[in-house]
Amino acid sequence: MHTVIIGVGGVGGYFGGKISHSGQKVSMIARGTHLQAILNNGLKIKSIDGDFETKPFLVTDDIKKVDKADLILICTKSWQVIEAAELIKPMLKEDTIVIPLQNGADNTEKVMSVIDPKYVLGGLCKIYSKIESPGVISHFGHAPEVIFGELNENTSERLLKVKEVFDKAGFKNKVSENIQGDIWSKFMFIATVSGLGALTRATIGEMYAHPELNKMLRNTALEIYQVALKKEVAMPPNIVEGIMNFIGKQPYTATASTQRDIMEGKPSELDNFNGFIVKEGKKLGVETPTNAFVYSCLQPMEAKARKAKN
Template sequence: MKILIYGTGGVGGFIGGKLALTQHQITLIARDAHLKAIQEHGLQVQSITGNFTAHPHLATDDLSKIDTPDLVIFAIKSWQLEQASKDILQYTNDNTLFLPLQNGADNTEKLNKALPKNQVLSGLCRMISFIKSPGVISNPDIPPSFLFGEQDNTRSPRIEAILAVFKEAGLNAKIPENIQVAIWQKFLFITTVSAIGGLTRVPIGIIRDTPYIKDLMLKTAQEVYAVAHAKGIALPENTIDKAFAAIARQAPETTASTQRDLMEGKPSELENFNGFIVKEGKRVGIPTPVNEMIYQLLLPQENIARSPLTPKGGTIAV
């Protein structure tokens, strides 16, 4: 299978690295010093599950050099999907499948607007991973896992084939009964911790041990849960309890990627997390005052980070 990893950051680097250890043809889209290091020395992955170095078929920042992929895995930020879809479409065909694995609740919907809907899958990942230095991916905590499926939740031959490739690469992957529920379970968790981390600028250990902030997280999660149900997403009753159990298991020094982006003055996923819940809450008639407070407090900083006068990176998150 010819697989294109669109964005070789923490998530894409880990997946692409593992897949590149197989006989499948793996292409990585990366840029700048990270790309040069991969081209010269291979992609080094330091993981809680074991360290390795992988050499992909191709690492490039030029889409015109790629072979037509059978599968495109989007490992960029949610807000970058629209542009990435436009960029990649001309290099694919009617058989190419598109799998989004980034954070966010509406990534599939974004891709449906830009790509042939019958070629778009749904997915998510659970992992802590980031670029440690050019050419080096660090996964210091939580063994990565991946969930994906068809939009209608059928166990199609093509989704089974992708699962087989992931398992061949030693990736912990599953096809859940309902991929939409799985996505919203992850979305509730990440929305609960990310922007509050950006506001407080401290790691998860301090956040969860501070009663006032922990209660703020709980109210954030309750609003996300209410919006999900109003949209017809049947989240289980224990979803919030499971999210906070996951928060309790995080290493105390852990920070979310959106929190790190906010702290570093980079464009973040604020709009796709709390901003999305605020807008969807208004659409379905669910009040979201805590999410709106968090969103509005961070929005000026987000706007500055996205200003054309503010230096920032390109459209590929690597």
């Protein structure tokens, strides 16, 4: 199996690095100083589970150099998914499998708006990781895991092919029987902690321990749940309580990547998280006051970051 990683950040760098380190064929699409560092020194992973280095089969910024893919993992930010889906078109063959792994609730829909839905599986990952420096990925929290499944909830042979790649790589992975529900559950967690964390500049543990912020976390999650129900996503009725318990078990000093992006003045996934819920709420007739408050407060910073990038 030839695996192609689109976006070699904390997610793509870690999981792609693990697949490459296991001796499998991996091509990575990277840019700038990160690309050059990997070409010169290989990809270095600093992990709480043990450091390692790997030299992927190919690392390039030129899509024309990449062989046809058996498996493509899209690991960009949510707002880059459509661009990434356009990018992978030359790598597709009849049985290529495409899995978007970034945070967000509608990434599969974005990918399927660009390429034939037959290629696409739903997916998500759980990991705390980031680019520490060019060519170096830091994994600093959570047992890394990828969850994936057919969007129609069927079982298929191609799911087993993907699982074989992940099993050989040596990271935790699971075939989901309700991938949309799993995607929305992960989205509920990340959207709940990211926006409020960026607004307060507080860690996940600090927010959970603060009575009023804890209440805001719960209200944010509840609004996401109500939007999900309107969209007919199958989610357990106690999911909000489950998410709050999960938040309470996170490392006290942990922060989400979107929070870190906003605090560092970088373009973020704000529009794809709290902004997405506000937009969907208006469309579906669901009140989302907490998400709207967080989103509105952070919008000026997001606009400034995007203007600076352009």
